[in-house]
Amino acid sequence: MAGTPRKPHAIMIPYPYQGHINPFVSLAMKLAAQGFTITFVNTQSVHCRISRAQKWIDGSDIFAGARDSGLDIRYATVSDGFPLGFDRSLNHDQFVEGLIHVFSAHVDELVANLADSDPPVTCLIADTFYVWASAIAEKHNLVSVSFWTEPALVLSLYYHLDLLKENGHFGSQEKRQDIIDYIPGVGTIKPTDLTSYLQADEIWTVVHRVIYRAFEDVKKADIIICNTVRELEYNTLAALHRKQPTYAIGPIVSDFTNQTVATSLWSETDCTPWLNEKPNGSVLYVSFGSHAHTTSKEDIWEIAHGLALSGVNFVWVVRPDIVNSNDAKFLPVGFENSIKGRGLIVRWCSQMKVMSHPAIGGFMSHCGWNSVLESIWCKVPLICFPLFTDQFTNRKLVVNDWKIGINLCDRPSITREEVKDKVKYLMSGQTSEELRNTIKKVSSTMKNALMSSGSSEENFHLFIENVKAQMNKKDGLAFEVRGEPLNHVWAPPAVNLREQTI
Structure with a gap:
């Protein structure tokens, strides 16, 4: 019915590595438990590796058990642009080039094919390292959510790469080694504590090009969600949230739910x-x-x-x-x-x-x-x-x-x-x-954040409200988040971070 808010239906696409797949699966389960329809997308290569690890012979759907328990999680696979027999580890750089230039066309085709799904797709939750997520979301009129699976500190360093360049701590012949104290919300950090790619002399590798493009793309996202805890990275998250809506909804760990979903890319030994x-x-x-x-x-x-x-x-x-x-x-x-x-x-x-x-x-x-x-x-x-x-x-x-x-x-x-x-x-x-x-x-502190009154649980529900509000906005409906305008900036109360952290 025209003018009626739609049910949220999110396509979720993790980066095709184990450390990214695990939190995506756990988040899918939690969103589905809140009434979302989820279409979870693995590459065909990842799915084949999971199937081999589980010794499946029938190409089983990893979310079959979740659906049996009443969760609306659908499963799709898509080509990453390479044959299944291609060694993605041995040919790492070629594989990542494909994720930049080829994979997006397969994802775009999948999203287009889901246009007539019931309920209609409304949201794209993509790994922050994908360089094309905002373009696909915009093309299909979807809410663009960037899911960052690492700490907010690393997100902020990449987000403010321009400041590191301007000050000679990255991409400079000078390559300063003094303390970095100008990244919003970060305090101080030594150059030796930067990520390996920010310490590197060679700055035009394929991974560097992913970083440059992905962290321009993330600034176009409607919402950023982080697998961290507000109390543990308080000032960093507050500074990011002032730039665009950023929610700490972690920890998203593998026992987030009692549901068992196969995600391992290797056969597991029971210790x-x-x-x-x-x-x-x-x-x-x-x-x-x-x-x-x-x-x-x-x-x-x-x-x-x-x-x-x-x-x-x-x-x-x-x-x-x-x-x-x-x-x-x-x-x-x-x-x-x-x-x-x-x-x-x-x-x-x-x-x-x-x-x-x-x-x-x-x-x-x-x-x-x-x-x-x-x-x-x-x-x-x-x-x-x-x-x-x-x-x-x-x-x-x-x-x-x-x-x-x-x-x-x-x-x-x-x-x-x-x-x-x-x-x-x-x-x-x-x-x-x-x-x-x-x-x-x-x-x-971490576990308290997941309690019903905890910061991560509160942020999780604020995130859901924001997704629904952005959906309404795209549909031309009035929208608010808990009675406050969507551009309301979360303003943390004054606290002693050290005391609250430990």
């Missing part, structure tokens, strides 16, 4: 029987994420020797492609025999299932954002070993700002003695007591 035999807090979990190809064989050897020397129990996720070489045998000779009984090496596992086990007492991590959030959720302090992208900036938050972890190394290479000492420190309940007490407080 529970092994962990059940270990004392509480005695096991170190070691994982460098789903996209670690920058690890050297030398670093892996030193970590292995350091773990062996520490005498600590550990679970180590070692993917076959973890090192930046074609050497399939990158662990030291005899290592696996030397750690029998106290070391478990697996190719992949459910991280939240492992981290939430009472035997886990610490996490040696690359500091991917999902890993940081999950570590806080499970109250497990970290040893930080960032490898690339946002991980260096995430380490700053973990070690310097929130004080819930320690740094493994500040030098280009690491030593086994360093690994041994840091592991023994973290896993000693007495010496790391302050870290453990602090992460409990940060975890409490």
